[in-house]
Amino acid sequence: MSEPSPTAPISPHAHSGRDEKVAFVIMTALLLVAPFVIYPFFLMQALCIALFACAFNLLVGYVGLLSFGHAMFLGLASYVSAHAAKVWGLDPALAILAGVASSALLGIVTGALAIRRQGIYFAMITLALSQMIYFFCLEAPFTHGEDGIQSVPQGMLLHFIDLSNQTILYYFVLAVFLFGFLVIYRTINSPFGDILKAIRENEPRAVSLGYRADQYKLAAFVLSAALAGLAGATKAIFAQNASLTDVQFSMSGEVVLMTLLGGMGTIYGPVVGAFIVVAMQQYLGQYLGEWVTVIQGSIFVVCVLLFRRGIVGEIAGFFKRSL
Amino acid sequence: MFALLGISPQQLFQQLLVGLINGSFYALLSLGLSVIFGMLNIVNFAHGALYMMGAFAAYFLLNLLGLNYWFALVLAPLIVGAFGALLERVLLRRLAGLDPLYSLLLTFGLALVIQGLFQNFFGSSGLPYAMPSQLTGATNLGFMFLPIYRGWVVVFSAVVCFSTWFLIEKTRLGAYLRAATENPTLVRAFGINVPRMITLTYAFGIGLAALAGVLAAPIYQVRPAMGADIISVVFAVVVIGGMGSILGSIVTGFALGIIEGLTKVFYPEASNTVVFVIMAFVLLIRPAGLFGRTA
Numbered sequence: 001m002s003e004p005s006p007t008a009p010i011s012p013h014a015h016s017g018r019d020e021k022v023a024f025v026i027m028t029a030l031l032l033v034a035p036f037v038i039y040p041f042f043l044m045q046a047l048c049i050a051l052f053a054c055a056f057n058l059l060v061g062y063v064g065l066l067s068f069g070h071a072m073f074l075g076l077a078s079y080v081s082a083h084a085a086k087v088w089g090l091d092p093a094l095a096i097l098a099g100v101a102s103s104a105l106l107g108i109v110t111g112a113l114a115i116r117r118q119g120i121y122f123a124m125i126t127l128a129l130s131q132m133i134y135f136f137c138l139e140a141p142f143t144h145g146e147d148g149i150q151s152v153p154q155g156m157l158l159h160f161i162d163l164s165n166q167t168i169l170y171y172f173v174l175a176v177f178l179f180g181f182l183v184i185y186r187t188i189n190s191p192f193g194d195i196l197k198a199i200r201e202n203e204p205r206a207v208s209l210g211y212r213a214d215q216y217k218l219a220a221f222v223l224s225a226a227l228a229g230l231a232g233a234t235k236a237i238f239a240q241n242a243s244l245t246d247v248q249f250s251m252s253g254e255v256v257l258m259t260l261l262g263g264m265g266t267i268y269g270p271v272v273g274a275f276i277v278v279a280m281q282q283y284l285g286q287y288l289g290e291w292v293t294v295i296q297g298s299i300f301v302v303c304v305l306l307f308r309r310g311i312v313g314e315i316a317g318f319f320k321r322s323l
Numbered sequence: 324m325f326a327l328l329g330i331s332p333q334q335l336f337q338q339l340l341v342g343l344i345n346g347s348f349y350a351l352l353s354l355g356l357s358v359i360f361g362m363l364n365i366v367n368f369a370h371g372a373l374y375m376m377g378a379f380a381a382y383f384l385l386n387l388l389g390l391n392y393w394f395a396l397v398l399a400p401l402i403v404g405a406f407g408a409l410l411e412r413v414l415l416r417r418l419a420g421l422d423p424l425y426s427l428l429l430t431f432g433l434a435l436v437i438q439g440l441f442q443n444f445f446g447s448s449g450l451p452y453a454m455p456s457q458l459t460g461a462t463n464l465g466f467m468f469l470p471i472y473r474g475w476v477v478v479f480s481a482v483v484c485f486s487t488w489f490l491i492e493k494t495r496l497g498a499y500l501r502a503a504t505e506n507p508t509l510v511r512a513f514g515i516n517v518p519r520m521i522t523l524t525y526a527f528g529i530g531l532a533a534l535a536g537v538l539a540a541p542i543y544q545v546r547p548a549m550g551a552d553i554i555s556v557v558f559a560v561v562v563i564g565g566m567g568s569i570l571g572s573i574v575t576g577f578a579l580g581i582i583e584g585l586t587k588v589f590y591p592e593a594s595n596t597v598v599f600v601i602m603a604f605v606l607l608i609r610p611a612g613l614f615g616r617t618a
Contacts, residue, residue: 066424113603116610120366120423121562125606128559132599139592249555253431260428293439300432304425305417 342584565615
């Protein structure tokens with residue numbers, strides 16, 4: 001494609017990685033002390049959604065594939081882990097693993113179909129497939145339809161860590177988030193990540209160099225799906241429920257919004273975007289009602305027209321840093 | 324035969340008709356998407372929201388201005404189409420030359436704004452829109468009762484679809500349009516106002532969506548979410564048909580409507596998902612879509 005790709009330009013410092021590491025230390029420090037200042041439930045919600053957005057960004061920001069159905073991975077994994085913890089009585093760690101495995105499997109199937117087309121078709125195919133998963137979750141007996149799976153036990157992690165203690169629960173969710181974040185960071189800065197970026201910039205060229213673009217795209221898709229599943233599964237355990245909200249199309253749209261607002265193709269952008277959007281819903285939702293949709297739509301329009309690099313992308317561009 | 328399958332012919336034909344009706348809407352909407360895609364190279368995510376606006380336009384024309392269904396059939400597509408032209412001029416044009424993903428995100432944002440505004444002012448429940456008096460009642464075809472309005476929707480949509488096909492494939496204006504799709508710079512050099520053609524094409528595609536909205540108003544109620552409900556199926560239809568061909572999107576639209584209707588008879592559990600399953604198979608066998616050309 002000859003058009004510029006939807007990412008921040010590479011700055012001279014792009015490969016030093018020092019700024020990114022400093023930012024990581026600051027982010028981790030802030031998140032460690034945050035529960036003493038901010039309502040932990042909100043923080044855990046935001047962390048799970050932020051991991052979800054980072055997983056989504058791995059695909060759109062670094063492979064140039066815009067998925068409009070990512071909620072299917074978040075939602076399916078949250079149902080599976082909720083079911084595993086409640087009905088099968090599994091250890092929370094195993095329940096989360098079951099959720100991740102289910103979304104990775106779904107990622108293999110849907111990814112193999114979706115990467116057969118590019119660009120806008122990719123977006124439409126992922127949207128259609130996620131609608132299919134939505135109807136499946138609406139009608140399958142184990143998801144309990146409109147009721148969802150309620151009062152999921154938080155349980156004892158590895159038999160000795162009591163997740164029903166709110167403080168321990170928070171640090172557990174934080175650990176999961178940081179793990180997922182580092183996996184993505186490592187992927188982007190690996191030779192594998194470089195090939196993904198090469199495919200994003202010029203797929204025919206990458207193919208002519210001998211890279212099997214489809215295999216790389218599928219691998220990135222499955223990794224993104226699995227990490228989105230990790231976010232969904234963790235969310236089901238801490239929030240103690242799984243419901244249709246997480247598998248609905250509006251969730252797929254919201255993750256696009258968060259990533260665009262924070263900055264597509266930046267490492268910290270999706271985290272910033274997720275915290276802003278979740279905060280908006282949590283604290284303004286009750287006053288705004290349906291206006292939330294209007295505001296979200298307006299943010300899309302403003303971002304696309306005025307600052308396509310997103311908040312973090314613009315800041316990084318201003319200071320000529322890579323974040 | 325019907326006894327063997329355990330369904331009555333009455334039921335089969337009823338569902339076939341419902342399928343044809345939905346197929347008409349799929350055809351009109353995917354046709355509009357194809358026309359817009361051909362000219363602007365964008366996927367109009369706001370298509371569902373503009374279809375909903377068509378239905379609301381009919382509702383307002385009736386309840387505020389006292390203009391009946393027949394006026395709405397002409398005026399609603401014009402009004403909503405003009406709104407579409409405005410969107411193209413003011414917003415979409417700024418994104419020309421950028422990655423098409425940005426225009427996709429912009430139209431998605433517009434869809435949220437439009438749907439959110441209507442939900443705020445009119446709630447989520449449906450507003451009734453009366454059937455035009457000339458088309459009420461039903462006629463006995465011997466094997467089934469055909470509600471006249473439903474028959475009208477199918478026939479009228481088919482006429483509109485094939486007129487559009489004729490306009491684009493067989494007329495001089497259509498030839499300009501196809502030429503501008505292939506090579507806009509060259510067509511401009513011949514003295515044809517391509518930017519205006521782009522605006523009018525967008526408005527025309529939106530007009531088709533609004534027309535589908537007016538046709539849908541008496542059957543389904545006028546609801547803010549009606550567009551969001553139908554758009555994912557329409558996208559699947561577009562993927563199945565491939566956006567390269569006008570005739571392809573019309574045929575695929577009607578055919579999938581019928582298949583969906585038949586699924587409701589034979590295996591109702593799958594009626595919501597059958598179109599998506601077909602999409603998956605088509606992607607496996609013919610990734611470019613049934614009528615599509617590989618880019």
